[in-house]
Amino acid sequence: MMPNAKANRIIIIAGMLLVLAVINGAIWQKERHxxxxxxxxxxxxxxxxxxxxQGDYMALNFAITxxxxxxxxxxxxxxxxxxxxxxxxxxxxxxxxxxxxxxxxPIGDQERRLQYRLRNGHVRFATNAFFxxxxxxxxxxxxxxxxxxxxxxxSPLLVALYDSELQPLGSLAR
Amino acid sequence: xxxxxxELVSLIEQGVIPPDQVAKAVRIAGLxxxxxxxxxxxxxxxxxxxxxxxxxxxxxxIAYNWAEMGRWLRFGMVQAALVLAVGIALWANANAVVYRVxxxxxxxxxxxxxxxxxxxxxxxxxxxxxxxxxxxxALPWVWAARFELLWMLWLGLLNLAIGLYFRxxxxxxxxxxxxxxxxxxxxxxxxxxxxxxxWGAYSRRWGAGLWAARLLxxxxxxxxxxxxxxxxxxxxxxxxxxxxxxxxxxxALYAVYRHWxxxxxxxxxxxxxxxAVVTWLLARYLLxxxxxxxxxxxxxxxxxxxxxAGAVMWLKRLHREAWL
Numbered sequence: 424m425m426p427n428a429k430a431n432r433i434i435i436i437a438g439m440l441l442v443l444a445v446i447n448g449a450i451w452q453k454e455r456h457x458x459x460x461x462x463x464x465x466x467x468x469x470x471x472x473x474x475x476x477q478g479d480y481m482a483l484n485f486a487i488t489x490x491x492x493x494x495x496x497x498x499x500x501x502x503x504x505x506x507x508x509x510x511x512x513x514x515x516x517x518x519x520x521x522x523x524x525x526x527x528x529p530i531g532d533q534e535r536r537l538q539y540r541l542r543n544g545h546v547r548f549a550t551n552a553f554f555x556x557x558x559x560x561x562x563x564x565x566x567x568x569x570x571x572x573x574x575x576x577x578s579p580l581l582v583a584l585y586d587s588e589l590q591p592l593g594s595l596a597r
Numbered sequence: 598x599x600x601x602x603x604e605l606v607s608l609i610e611q612g613v614i615p616p617d618q619v620a621k622a623v624r625i626a627g628l629x630x631x632x633x634x635x636x637x638x639x640x641x642x643x644x645x646x647x648x649x650x651x652x653x654x655x656x657x658x659i660a661y662n663w664a665e666m667g668r669w670l671r672f673g674m675v676q677a678a679l680v681l682a683v684g685i686a687l688w689a690n691a692n693a694v695v696y697r698v699x700x701x702x703x704x705x706x707x708x709x710x711x712x713x714x715x716x717x718x719x720x721x722x723x724x725x726x727x728x729x730x731x732x733x734x735a736l737p738w739v740w741a742a743r744f745e746l747l748w749m750l751w752l753g754l755l756n757l758a759i760g761l762y763f764r765x766x767x768x769x770x771x772x773x774x775x776x777x778x779x780x781x782x783x784x785x786x787x788x789x790x791x792x793x794x795x796w797g798a799y800s801r802r803w804g805a806g807l808w809a810a811r812l813l814x815x816x817x818x819x820x821x822x823x824x825x826x827x828x829x830x831x832x833x834x835x836x837x838x839x840x841x842x843x844x845x846x847x848x849a850l851y852a853v854y855r856h857w858x859x860x861x862x863x864x865x866x867x868x869x870x871x872x873a874v875v876t877w878l879l880a881r882y883l884l885x886x887x888x889x890x891x892x893x894x895x896x897x898x899x900x901x902x903x904x905x906a907g908a909v910m911w912l913k914r915l916h917r918e919a920w921l
Contacts, residue, residue, distance in 0.1 A: 429691050435700070436860050438737030439683045443676065445734060446710050450672060453718040503775065504765050540721065542765060561751045581719055589645035597668045597717045 429582040455523075456580055460572030462584065463511075463535065464518045464550070467567055479557040483569065483581075487511070490521040491539055495546070505541040508577055510534055516589060518568065537578040549579040554596045563592055601626055641694055645740060648698035652705045657775040659713070668717050679706045686738075700742040704751070725761035728754050745809040752790055756783050756816065777827065780820040787816035788846075795858065800898070811862050814850075821846050822870045826877045847871070861916055868908040876901055 469485040489508055495502075508525035513533050525536055540547045549571065555563060567587040571579040583594040605626050608614050614622050623629065655678045659671050666674075686699035689751035698709070708731045715722055719895040727798045732754040763778035824839045847867055876912070879900055883893035 432687055432690065434741040435683060435686055435736050438734075438741070439680065439703075441737065442679065442707055442710070442734050445715065445730075446676070449714055453714075453720070457718075495707075503767065540723075542723070547721060548720045552719070554719075595719065596664070 428489065451493065452578065456574050456578075457582065460569060460574050460580065461535070462517050463513065463537070463573055463579070463581075464516065464568040464580075464589065465571060466518065467569060467584075477516045477562070480552060481553045481566075481584075483551050483553050483565055485548050485569065486519075487521050488548050489540070491524070491546045492494055494524055495541065497583055502541065503544055507539055507541065508536040509539055511537055533574065538576065538578045550581050553584060554582065554594060559593070566592055602628055608758060616710070644694060644698055646700050649705075652678070652702040652709075655706065656709050659709075665683075671717070672710075675706060675710050678711065679703055682706060683738075697744045697747065698740050699746050700738045701744070701750075704738050704747065707731055707734050723765060724760070725758045725765065727760065728758035732758060744880055751810055752787070752813070752816075755786060759786055760785060777824060780824050780827075784817055784820040784824070785812050787820070791817055795853070796832070799858070807860070814863050814866060817846075818866050818870050825874055829874070829877050829881055843874075855915070861912060864915060865912055868912065872901065872904045872908065875904060878882060 466486040468484045468486045468489055470482045487509065510522045510530055511519035511534065512522050512531075513519055513535060519535070519537065524535065530536065536556050537548075553563070553566075553569070563584055565586045566584040568585040568589065569581055570583045570585055570591075572582055573579050581595055584592045584594055605614075606627065608622075609619060643720060659666065659674060659861050663671075682699050682703035686696050686703065689695035689699065709732075709733055710728075711727055714720075714729060732751055735751060736756075739747050760779045760780040763782040764775050767775045791810060794810050794813055799854055821839065821843055824837075825843050828835070828837050828839055847870075850863055850867045854860045876897065879897050883897060
């Protein structure tokens with residue numbers, strides 16, 4: 424039935440080690456990203472209120488995606504999909520303000536590169552949903568900012584939501 | 598089994614077996630499964646259902662208890678289930694069915710783990726990346742299981758990944774519409790897989806797997822037919838490589854499945870594809886470009902009937918030639 428059972432055993436164990444290594448490596452990477460990444464606040468943009476609260480998550484849209492979209496719309500051959508960077512300026516509260524799309528030119532001390540994704544002509548920024556424990560919806564109503572941690576590549580991970588005074592409302596349920 | 602059934606049917610049709618003896622003949626020919634065959638079948642069915650349910654129960658348990666469990670517990674549970682499935686596969690190396698169920702369950706759990714990763718960290722990764730990494734990580738087990746159903750599931754994952762990738766990013770030179778690029782990608786993948794499958798079945802005497810080859814042929818025939826149909830629908834006529842690829846594809850299908858490895862299913866699939874294309878062509882010239890008349894619909898109906906009847910007659914003749 425099994426011509427080379429020993430070779431199969433080795434393949435199966437190697438496969439398992441590969442899966443565990445890749446998954447746990449990714450977990451370790453994300454945990455480090457969340458613990459050590461630089462803190463950046465992004466302002467929220469209003470979303471259609473009917474789709475805002477969905478039981479255990481909240482639809483998010485960031486003001487910066489509108490600025491990126493508007494800038495991209497001015498480009499002559501507007502692409503349909505792209506992974507790009509946007510350059511932002513951090514003020515002294517670490518709130519990010521849109522400066523320009525990254526063109527490779529050096530950036531200043533207060534400036535950072537953030538990764539964005541363009542898919543089907545729409546700009547996506549990390550995630551478009553904030554998950555919280557069911558029944559905690561009211562707590563997040565006054566949200567004004569999303570707190571991100573960015574790594575060296577400028578890839579953002581959403582951590583928590585903050586109100587207009589930058590007071591924490593709660594972290595993303597993980 | 599199928600051929601002895603067919604022989605019996607033809608004997609009955611020719612009147613060799615008198616009607617009152619048919620029941621006895623069926624019993625002697627062993628066409629009805631024995632109690633033991635039933636027992637084996639039920640045993641395997643329950644093993645399969647049990648194995649798959651255990652794998653899915655991990656998913657549902659975590660989804661239901663999402664709020665109560667921390668992320669470490671969730672990751673730990675799925676990884677423990679994965680190690681358990683692999684352990685069972687190693688332990689049951691001699692029992693082919695248990696071995697395959699365990700490896701199938703392990704391959705499914707890889708997908709659960711990856712989904713969990715994307716959900717917990719909200720990485721914003723694209724769906725094609727999930728399916729692609731899943732297929733990549735499950736490949737060693739799919740290889741070791743030597744099991745056609747698992748291969749087909751794996752190819753399904755790869756189809757999803759390639760289709761979604763091209764839908765997002767378009768073709769390699771940006772020359773194709775995204776939906777066309779996705780069809781080309783899926784066509785290439787399934788045609789390649791079909792060629793490998795037939796080569797393996799021929800030169801290495803792999804298991805029967807007839808249904809798998811047919812499934813792959815459908816996976817190759819549907820996209821190429823759709824590509825040609827979408828080309829026909831283009832209003833100013835344009836040139837596309839599918840005009841070369843389609844005749845080649847049809848010729849290869851005919852040569853392989855008429856002469857080399859006769860399979861009526863494949864030839865019939867080719868007929869359906871041609872009928873669809875011709876009907877679509879007629880629709881373009883009669884309905885969209887010509888004057889709209891009731892007569893055009895009538896003409897199309899007649900054409901479809903004629904082509905269908907012609908195909909059936911031809912297939913019946915091939916069937917008689919090849920199998921009797």
